[in-house]
Amino acid sequence: GAVVSQHPSRVICKSGTSVKIECRSLDFQATTMFWYRQFPKQSLMLMATSNEGSKATYEQGVEKDKFLINHASLTLSTLTVTSAHPEDSSFYICSARAVNEKLFFGSGTQLSVL
Amino acid sequence: TQLLEQSPQFLSIQEGENLTVYCNSSSVFSSLQWYRQEPGEGPVLLVTVVTGGEVKKLKRLTFQFGDARKDSSLHITAAQPGDTGLYLCAGESFQKLVFGTGTRLLVSP
Numbered sequence: 001g002a003v004v005s006q007h008p009s010r011v012i013c014k015s016g017t018s019v020k021i022e023c024r025s026l027d028f029q030a031t032t033m034f035w036y037r038q039f040p041k042q043s044l045m046l047m048a049t050s051n052e053g054s055k056a057t058y059e060q061g062v063e064k065d066k067f068l069i070n071h072a073s074l075t076l077s078t079l080t081v082t083s084a085h086p087e088d089s090s091f092y093i094c095s096a097r098a099v100n101e102k103l104f105f106g107s108g109t110q111l112s113v114l
Numbered sequence: 115t116q117l118l119e120q121s122p123q124f125l126s127i128q129e130g131e132n133l134t135v136y137c138n139s140s141s142v143f144s145s146l147q148w149y150r151q152e153p154g155e156g157p158v159l160l161v162t163v164v165t166g167g168e169v170k171k172l173k174r175l176t177f178q179f180g181d182a183r184k185d186s187s188l189h190i191t192a193a194q195p196g197d198t199g200l201y202l203c204a205g206e207s208f209q210k211l212v213f214g215t216g217t218r219l220l221v222s223p
Contacts, residue, residue, distance in 0.1 A: 034210070034211065042216065043213045043214060044202065046212065049210060095211070097209075108154065108156050
């Protein structure tokens with residue numbers, strides 16, 4: 001079946017540094033990718049929708065300058081958390097929509113900001 | 115903002131018991147999906163329901179989509195410890211998937 005690879009699975013960084021998370025569709029082309037954030041014991045909150053070759057669409061309340069999204073190709077989208085702070089610590093999950101409209105999820109990235 | 119409220123938020127039961135999880139919204143969705151998520155992993159799709167009133171069965175799991183396509187339920191028969199996890203409903207609207215508030219299920223042996 002279709003696989004979405006998310007890397008890294010876990011990252012610990014110091015406050016003020018930037019962290020890049022990659023989301024790759026391994027065996028299909030993803031017309032659209034989505035980025036979610038999940039705090040402990042909570043549900044997934046959609047952060048932004050990423051379309052290849054165009055600017056990402058951010059959900060209300062999500063700072064686009066804080067969470068930079070680049071969807072450079074049909075198989076790769078990246079989320080960069082800039083100047084990370086402890087409150088950005090969370091589980092970040094991407095998903096990719098294939099041409100047949102099916103949606104596949106990555107395995108998530110646990111970000112811990114010290 | 116579209117909200118999907120799940121109830122209960124947390125459920126702790128004994129092996130063999132039955133349970134139902136509800137997913138309610140004031141919005142209409144073109145489809146509704148149910149996922150199960152383990153700690154530290156991405157959600158795994160269980161089922162997609164599309165038609166109002168649709169009922170789908172997956173072994174001991176029964177999923178129903180409301181007639182108005184605003185709500186859904188998940189019924190588990192004879193729960194097993196392996197059913198433990200976070201259950202999430204998610205509604206598809208305007209090409210986006212919005213997740214419910216989640217139901218954490220714990221099934222004890």
